[in-house]
Every structure is written in structure tokens, then in C-alpha cells.
Amino acid sequence: SGQSGSASGDTIHVSIITKDPSDPFWVAMIDGAKKEAESQNVEITVAAGKDQSDSDGQIQAIENATARGDDAILIANNGPAVNDAIKKAQDAGVLVLALDTPFSPANLATATYATDNFAAGQAIGKWAAGALDGQKAVIAMIDLFADKVVSVDYQRDQGFLDGMGIALGDPEKIGDEAETGTYSGGEYEIACHEHSDGAQDGGRTAMEKCLSLNPNINLVYTSNTAPGLGAYQALKAANVDALLTSINGACEDINTIIDGKFGAASQQFPGKMGAEGVKAAVEYVRTGTKPKTDNADGFIDTGVELVTDQPIDGLKSVTGADAMNACTS
Amino acid sequence: MTAEPILRARGLVKTYGAVVALDGVDLDLNAGEILAVIGDNGAGKSTLIKCLTGAEVPDVGTIEVAGREVSFRRPQDAHAAGIETVYQTLSLAPDLDIASNMFLGREIRRRSPLGGVLRMLDYKRMRQLAAENVSKLGVRTLQDITQVVETLSGGQRQAVAIARAIAFGSRIVVLDEPTAALGVRETAQVLDVVTGLRDAGLGVILISHNMPNVFQVADRIHIQRLGRRIATISPESHSPAEAVAIMTGAAPAPGPAVDAQLKEARP
Amino acid sequence: MTAEPILRARGLVKTYGAVVALDGVDLDLNAGEILAVIGDNGAGKSTLIKCLTGAEVPDVGTIEVAGREVSFRRPQDAHAAGIETVYQTLSLAPDLDIASNMFLGREIRRRSPLGGVLRMLDYKRMRQLAAENVSKLGVRTLQDITQVVETLSGGQRQAVAIARAIAFGSRIVVLDEPTAALGVRETAQVLDVVTGLRDAGLGVILISHNMPNVFQVADRIHIQRLGRRIATISPESHSPAEAVAIMTGAAPAPGPAVDAQLKEARP
């Protein structure tokens, strides 16, 4: 982008508002944005909800960004409660871009840099269906939360089952599928739905409970890397050999594939979301051009990649080593 | 005088786990009389009056007020029956001021619609009445009626509790060691007030370890020993030394004779 | 007897916000003497002894123990100097048993390596000693030394506190209305023990509202009035009635004459 002249003279102020302050996924996103910002004379201010269901914290962050006169807000929203505050910010002339999670309605943001969480789930679901190769699937589902309902949680869970070829009930509701039935490759049984709170020890405890319920589990879905690693510990301790799948964010998460801990993972690129968002904000402030998008909703897919070292025929994937190269370069 | 006793208890039992605090105690209190209760430490005096005033519910036993059987579940039941009590562990809220404590649970509202509709309190009046009541007891160091109880000296607190009981007791006033923390002058004043209550026709129960005080004001003396009423004597029939002897077990209890004798003397 | 007083305070001032609790109080206590402190409620008696025993730090004033100036910041400083106190609001931990309370802050460890290395307590010995100390006071209803303090009667608690002070006081024992909650026999026993302490050469400060008791045991009487020491008299020089008159302001204070006179009488 343009380094030259007066356009880059004024510091551009950009707020990044994430869902919670601690998840490595957001850290990767912020890192990507900050890296991009360095070269562009952009000052980034980071804000977040207290946890993935804290809309009020995000509303305040939006209001404060507006009040201090920021040029753009990049936000991974915690729910539609923020919409009003977003509209007010836009009325005050702030550019709003959605990262990771589209608003509902999606056209609220000028552009959305995100991946489809449902599709990310689908990819590992499809891989799992292929990898089982006709065996009966005994599935452990390790989701995020028991005490809140958030979109990432059900989209990934339902996407996975859909990818397996299992008939969904309500696609916004976890656990309303038939406990047994057939998937695209044969019979399945869902052994458990547990929650991990997105934490590593939560993932381990959840996996342990699932194994107590059914020691024959041979396929595990986890919502993200940390609980996936916890589940891996539990499987290892119990000497159970099961396919472990997850959805990764940061580059170092790809090690889970290289080490062979996870059979497959959908890799998302939060850093890219952050970087693209900053780029678009700079472009808009300096030149007035809005980001070009392919569709009416302004959705710009930053891509999901299925990463696995056990590729399945007919399913596009990359190896762990290649993914790591691409990610860190 | 065949009048019913204003307070009559029969067979009160109160146990705390393995401890028997009251072991079948009877008690009669007539209107216009001061009944002293004496006994060693741990003899069950406080437990007895707690059972009589709703602070504790006895395990077994009946209580009658003016001939009607009552069953007090909590102190305000006793208040409603016109019984006011100064407990040994004072029942004052340390964070509230003297006036608020005096009127706790029976605050005075303003007379205007502010009081009727908005239920606003009449602080001015409560403070004034509280000051009057406390000053009756002559505790001169107690000047500021808006002082918080926590900052009062032991005797000052005692005085506030006594003033409250006296102000609201309409039938019976029960005092558990009321003068223990009081100075000489204040003690005299309290005893004065207590005799005043008797003369006004109330029944008074007074627990005290101070024999001169007891013998100065009491009409009858209930002696409590190891959870039981061992005797009821009168200051005329026994000397302080004899009372102490009975109380400590050094002398045999006279038995119900005194009660009987009192009853005979009366009709 | 030109011996230093074992405890000497000069010009103690203690204020709580606007309240002046102590207004420049002097006090002398000799070894082998019982100094009674009397005064109306709120006269500053408890505040005075709190300042003398480290429970409160005086705003102004000096304290000397056996001629050496001390500055007590907390009660254990006073303990270390051999001063033990029974406060008016008892200082017992309600959730601990009698024995634990007796030895609170100076527990006895086992003699074996278990005590030296692992610092294990010798509960058996502490219970036994506690039982001995309490029994000296003759509170017969107090039988189980493992009873939790919360379940004791007012007088029983008082007895535990007194037993503790007597057991550990090596130089000075201070008692703030120790017998207020005690029965007749227990009171007599405490006064006996107090005289025993004097005879053993300790200095004793005794606060009490009970004039007969005071005049029975005190060697000198410090009269406190409205935050000041108004006089120090002796039981020989004044009658109880005179003392009360001075205390309440009905009679003029005799001035430092008594002090002077005592001093003269001594050398």
C-alpha cells in the first residue's frame, strides 16, 4: 500500500475488538493486524469483551472508540446486541469491518473478513468420514460451553456432523441429532456431547468423561486447539487410539498435525483477517475507496485449509509441513 | 388476691445437645411484683428468661401470660404480649445510633401523609423520646443520642438497652443482670426505675448476682441451681447469707414451703 | 520504700474523634498492691487500661514499667512485659475450646522432637493445666474443658478469661470489671485469687463498680471522672460513701493530698 506523501503522514487510529481477551486465536489476529500496522503509520488499540458472551463489554468498546475519534473499528462481534452501537459508530463516520464473525445482518459491516465456521467443521467432518473408511463411527463431541450459546460453538459442531453426512436437526442447536444412525460411510453412534470451556484441562476432563461413557470411541471432534490437546492427553493416558480433529487458528497450532497429535484440522487464518482488515481501513481512510467484495454481503473469505498428513482421496488438503511453511512465510 | 399470676411457666426443659440448661423449671410472676432470679454461673437463669421471652423455644413446658397459654416463637411475640427484655448479651445493633436502637422494630412514623403514605420516619421525635428515656437513667456521659452504639462504653450500652425495655414494657419487664456493667449511681437509678415499674403494676423479673440489690428491691426470690428451681424464698423469710447458702447448695432448699406459705398468706 | 512504681503512666490522652476518653491521666501502681479504679460509666476506665496494656495506643503520654519507658503497640508487647489483662469485652475466640483459648498465643509444644521439629502441640498438658486454672476459680458448672467458648454462659466465659490472666500474669494483672457477670461464690473466689496475687508481689489493677468489693481488697483507689483522674484515695482515709460522692462530683476531690500523704506515710 501507499507509503508515500501526505496520505501516510497522519496517524490512522484503528480499534480491534475481539470476543475475549485471552484466546490465542485473537492473539494471532491482533499480531497480524499489528504487523500490518507497523508499516502504515497506524495506531492500533485493542479491546475485547470479557468472555465470548460479553456483548456489553464490546458495546462499551465501540462507544469508546467512537468517542475518541478512531477512524476504523475491526470487530469480531459477540452477538447482535452490538448492532445498535455499530450503527451509531457508522453515523459518526467510523468505518466498521467485521472480522471472523459476520454480523447478523451481515451487510451491517462495510466488509467482512472471515471464514465460514460451518464450512471449517464440514471439512474435518468429511475427512473423518473418509478416514474411517466404512467403519462404525463412535464419536465424542467436545464443544465449547455449557453455560452459554455462541455461534462459533454450534456452527463448528454442526458443520462437523454435516460433513460426516449425519442428518442435522436444528443447525443452531447442539445435540439434537439422533444418537445413532448412519453417516456417509456407515453407522455412527454419538457417544457424548461434552464441554471444555475452550480450555486445555477442560478438554482433557471432557474426553475422560466420554471415555468412561464409551471406551470404544474412535473419532473425536474438538472445537479448537486447546481442548483438542487436552483430549489428546486423555486419549493417550487411556491408551485409546482415536482420530482426533479440531479447528486451528495460530500458525504454531499446525504443530498438532506435524506431531501427529491431531489427525486433521481445519486451519483458519486469524492473522490474515487482522492484516486484511487493517489494509482495507488504511485504503479507505487514505483514498476513500471501500474494499471490493464479490457479493452483496461484503463477505471476503480469508480461507480455511484442511491440514492433514493422512489425505483422503477427493478431499483437498495440505500437509502439515506445507501449511506451516505457508503460514509462517 | 386470687388474681392469676401475670406470667406462669410450668415444667420448662431446655437442652443443648448433651447440656441440660433447664430441667423442668416452674415460675410464677404476679403483677405489681419484682421477682428476683439468683443462681450460680451456668445455673440456667439466662436460658430460663430466654425461654420466657421468645428468644429460645423450650423443648417441653407451658407458659401462660395472664392465664392464657402462649407459645412464643420469637421475641416479637413476647413484645406483642407486653413483655420487654434486657438480655445479658445486649441486643443492640452496633452500627445504628442510640435513637434508632431504642425504636428498632417499632419506629415512629411522621403524622403527615409523608408518614402514612410514604412511611417516613419521624427522626426528630424518636431522638427526643430516646433522649428523655435515657436521661431517666442518669447516665450523664451519654449526651449525643445520635452516637453509634459501637462507640459506647459497656455501661452506656447497658443503659440504652434498659431504657428501651422500660419505655416499651407494658406488662412485664425482664432484666438479665442489668446493672452488672453500671456504676454505683446508675445502678441506684435503675433500681429506682424498677421499683417504679412495680408500683405502676407491672411484673418485673430481675436477674442479679448482687445480693444487697436483690434484697433491697425483690418481693420474692427464685433460686436457680444446676438447671432447676431449687426454691422460691422471700427477703423477709431469709437473709442474704441464707439465700447464698441455698443457692450454692451449702444449705438444704426449703422446698415449696415458701411458695405455699406465700399463697396461704394471700387469699 | 523508695522503690519505683512497677507501672507509672503520665499525662495519658486518648481521643476518639470529638470524644475525649482520657484527658491527661496519671497513674501509679506499686508491686504488691491492688489499685482499684472506679468511676461512672463512660469515665474512661476501660480506655485507660487499654492504653496501659497495648490494646490502644495513647495519643499523648508516657508509660513506664519498673522505671523503664515502654511503648506498647499491641497486647503482646504488654504480655512480654509481664502484664496480663481481662478486658471488659472478653477477648476469647468463640469457636475455640476453653483450653485453646487459655493458651492462645503461647501454646505448649510437646517435649519430644514432635514438638521441637514438627511443632506439635501438647493438647493433653494444655487441657490439664487449663482445667487446674479454671478450677481454682470454683466455677463448678464448667466441667468440660473441651467445650467451645461460644456455648458458655456469660459468667463461665468471664471465668475463663480471668483464669488465663492469672495463669500468665507475672508482674501486673489488670482486670476490667472481672466479677460483673460472676455469681456470689465465684466473685468471692476471684477476690481471693486477686489478693493472692498481691501477696505474691504482683501489681493488680481492678476496675469495679462494686464498692464493697473495692473497699474489701483495694490498697488504693484511683477515682476517674469525665476522662480525668480526679483523686486517688485509700480505703482507710475515705468511706465508700465518700468515694462515691467524689466519683459522682457530689463532693470535691481531695486533690493530690492523698497521693502525697501516702507517699509521706511510706518512706
Place this chain on the structure above:
Amino acid sequence: MATTNTIELSAAEAFKTRPLTPLQRVHRVLHLHPEISPLIVLLIAMFAFQLANDRFLSPGNISLILQQVAVVGSLAVAQTLVILTGGIDLSVGALMILVSMVMGSLVGLAGLPGPIAFAIGILVGVLAGVLNGVLVSVLRLPPFITTLGTLSIFVALALLMSNGVAIQGEKLGGFLLWTAAAFSVGPFNFTIGVILMLLMYLGMGFVLHQTGWGRHVYAVGSDPVAARLSGINTRRVLMSVYAVAGFLVTLSAWILIGRNNAATTSAAVDVNLDSITAVVIGGTSLFGGRGTLLGTFLGAITVAVFRNGLSLARVDVLYQTLAIGILILVAVALDQWIRRAGVKG
């Protein structure tokens, strides 16, 4: 003797009239008026933030802070009430969300008129409060653990009822959203929600300080045994406090709906801790019996000012977390110092 007396007379007088250091003078003034101590913290913070960003004290931003504080500030009214009795209510935030979902669903899904849904919401709030009250006063469970238990229950009910689906403003009708209505006073911009919060403070302040019930609340918190022996029905007082808290939480839910322009389960459950923080910074004792609503109000504003001011000073979220931790400690420590009777009057 006269001389001695004069000297003795002057002992305390002399002490009282001794020269003071400026710090002692400040301390003395503050100590005599402890209610202004949270104000001091607040003013210092505001001054510092204005230095960091000169938009901080602009009318627009001040209006914004008031709107941001409305939810937590109104919850803190209920929290103060409970804490004054020596309890604590960890369930206020969860109950607020449950009630907002009940009201929202009744209007948005069942199509009931707003006022009727609101009335049913109040019923739910009061019943939930009564549940807490029964557990605390009749079964004598510790308030902390009681409300920890009901917290889980209320969260689960709200989620089971809604399955986490939000009901957007368009479906909620004018009544439930009325708290979002804004109006201007000079350069300032208020919402009905802010006014409602202020009215809650005024109303409960009146009740606490001018009625017998208010006195009883303080008495029960000060010493429950003494209050009972004084003839107060402590059980009924506790029960009513939790019920009133439930009612007040309903009003907070109303404010929340307006602020979110939606009824949603995705609103911070952490507002619990925020409301407790406001109460404590406002100088109310967690042991009960001592404190004022004015203090709570200042406490809530202080926390909001910190968050807003740090944001305007472009402090990143993690450093904000750090700074707010430190500032909580500093604010409470300052308050404690001011209250200490260290400088003798």
C-alpha cells in the same frame, strides 16, 4: 490543685490544637466526611483522564459514561441492598439476563403486549428473589453459596428457554425499548434508562434512610442476633430484601434490553462482580450494616470512568485489565486510609 487541673484540662486540648502536617489536615477533613471519600477518588481519576485525552470531559463523553454505567449501576442498587444485610448476591447478573429473555420472548415470540410481558418479567424477578430469600432466611444457607447455586440455575434456564437465540429490537415493541429513548439537556444526552437508574438510587435511598424497613435492613446486617432479640423479624426482612432485589433486577433487565436493543443471553454475566466492585468502592462494608447508596453510585461511576478513561487514553485491553485491578486496590486503600481514625479529631 487548681493548677494541676488546668494542666490536665489542657492535655487533651493541647493535643487537639497541635500543629498538623498538610496531609493530616487533608485526612482530618476527609475523615470527618467519609461519604465524600469515593468522590475524591473519582475526581482524581477524572482529572488524570482529562489530561490524557481532552475529549474525556466533553458533554458527549460524559453522557456516554452515564449510559455505559446504567446497567451495572442499576444492578448495584440491588447488590447494595443485599450486601447491607451482610449477604452477597452473585446471581443478579444471571437473573437480569433470565428476566430480559422472559420479557423479550413474551413480546417477540409470543406476541404479548410490552406492559404485560414486563409485568410477567417482574413476577419472575420477584419469584427468583424470593427463592434466594427462602434459601438464605429459612434454610439459612450462606448467601454466597446460595446465589452461586441460583446463578447456575438462572443461566441454565435462560439458555434452555432461548437456546441462546437473541430477539432483536424490531420484534420487541416500543415499551420494552423505551429505556433506550434519548433526549437532550443542553449539550448532554440522556436516555430513559439513565433516568430510571437515577430514580432507582433516589427511591431506594429514600426507603433505606427514611423508613423503618430501611432501618431494619441495616440492623439485620449489623448484628442479626441482636436484631432478632430486638423484635425484628429478621427472616421477613431478609426475605423482603431478596425479593426487592429481584424486583430491582427486573428494572435493570429493562435497561439492558434498551441498551442492547435486543433481548439476548450474550451479555456479561460478569456484571455481578462489577456490581460488587461498585458497592465496595463506594465504601459499603461486606460485613453488612454499614454503607450508603450514594457511595455505591459514586463507586459505579468510578469504575465506568476508569474503563472509559483508559479506553480514551488508548490503553490496550490487557493493560486495562491490569490498570483496573490496580485502581480497584488503590481506590479501596485510599478509602480505607480516609476512614481510619488515624488523625485524632
Place this chain on the structure above:
Amino acid sequence: MATTNTIELSAAEAFKTRPLTPLQRVHRVLHLHPEISPLIVLLIAMFAFQLANDRFLSPGNISLILQQVAVVGSLAVAQTLVILTGGIDLSVGALMILVSMVMGSLVGLAGLPGPIAFAIGILVGVLAGVLNGVLVSVLRLPPFITTLGTLSIFVALALLMSNGVAIQGEKLGGFLLWTAAAFSVGPFNFTIGVILMLLMYLGMGFVLHQTGWGRHVYAVGSDPVAARLSGINTRRVLMSVYAVAGFLVTLSAWILIGRNNAATTSAAVDVNLDSITAVVIGGTSLFGGRGTLLGTFLGAITVAVFRNGLSLARVDVLYQTLAIGILILVAVALDQWIRRAGVKG
């Protein structure tokens, strides 16, 4: 007179020997041994869960429950200590994470040997404890708000230090991961972490009940003023309690690293509330002065059994939240009923 006396003698005797209902008999026995009351709750729960799923009591599952409880159970030791003094420590969970990140970074990033990193971790834990201790005992801040403030600080420091990146087991070396080492005893399977937790209970149980310091902890919690007047240096006791709690949290961090096979900030901060729940269900009074570590241990096991048992009973996650809320209430209510002196002995 003799007759009267005999009748009076028999009044209490008669009362004591009156026929009891079976419920009263049960109550009496339990009441005489209050320490077994959490055990009762636990046994009932275990019985019910075994009915729901007969794998519940299998040796494998019991071993798992012990491993699952190790982190919260060990934190509850520190929490018990603090609660016995009448305080509460909301920062234990955050401190555990901070310490585990410190130890993990020193080994995994700086390449220090495990024992040295562990020693530095202990230092950090103890210093953090001392910080809490100074705030509570010297500045006299209420423990609740103090640890709420330090909670924010510790969380922020852990996140700022790690930048959200976890350090996986491969880089941590044998020493830090030793707590994960497993061994079998018959059909049961324990880890060093479980043994460490049990040792923490035994060790602190000994200290609390057999040493003077332990008595002082109880005394300070029972009545701080009385403890001070008795000559206990309450300030020093409080300070040491928080410092020891900091040390114990360090051991929890070690167990946590073993269990996660990683040092990561992604560990449930909810363990705070879980540890408090364990302490309270175990019958320790939140007002201080009363409670035992045995009770806490049973309380921690009970919570873990609930969570595990509900899963094995195939209860839906949202209903699990509901059920745990209800079960907390039932457990504490039962405990309260047992303790009540309702049935006279």
C-alpha cells in the same frame, strides 16, 4: 418434696428418652458427628450416579475422578486456609495460571532446568501471596475486593507474559511434568499429581490441627479483635496465611502443568468458584473460624463426582449447569439441616 424433685429430675430425662421418629434418629446421629455430613451427601450422590450408569463406580472411573479433582482439590486447600481466617481468595485460579506460565516459560523458552524454574515459580507464588497478605493485613482491605483486584492483575500479567501462546509438554522437561506420571495400585490408576494433592491435605491438616499457628488461624477467623487482645499478632498470621496460600497455589500450578501436559493460559479461571464451592460444601464457614480440611476434601470430591456422574448419566450440557446449581443448593441445605441443633440430644 422428694416426689417433686423426682418429677423435676425426670423432666429433662423424660424429654431425652422420648421416642424419636426414624428421621430424628438419623438426624441425631449425624448431628453428633457433623464431620460426616459431607460424606453423607457424597455417598448419596455416588449411589444415585451408580444407579444411573453402572460404570460410575468402576475403578477406572474412580481413578479418573481423582485425577479430575486434583487441580481444584489442591486449590481448595489454599482456599480453606484463607476462608478459615474469615477471608476469601478470588485470585487463586489466576495466580495458578500465572505461576504455571512462569515455570513453563522459564523451562520452555529460557531453557532453565525444571527444579530452578520450579523454585522461581514458588517465589512468584509466595510473593503474590504476600501482596494479597499485605493488602489485607496491613492496609486492611477487605479480602474479597483485594483478591478481585489481584485477580485482574495476575490474569493480565499471565496473558501479557505469554501473549496467549501455550508451551507444550515436549518443551517442559521431566521435572515439571512429573505430576503427570501415573502408576497403578491394583485396578486403580493414580498420578503423582493426585498423590501430591493428598499430601497437601495431610500436611496442611497436620499444621492446622497440631500446631500453634493452626490454632491462631482459627482464632483470627473466629474473632480478630479477641485474637489480637489475646496477644496474637493477627497481622502476621494473616500475612503468613496468604503467603502459604500462594505457596500451595504453586503446587497446584505444578499439578495443572502435569494434567495439561502444557503451560497454558487456556485453563478454566472458573476454578476459583469451584474451589470456594468445595470449601463451603465441606462445611467450612465463610465467616471464618470453623471448618476442616477433611470437609473440604469431601466437598471437592463431591463437586467432581457431580460433574462426572451427570455426564455419565448422559445429562445434556445445559441441564448439567442447571443440575449442578440445584445440587450445590441441596448439598449445602442438607449439611445445614444436619448441623442444626434441631433434634435435641
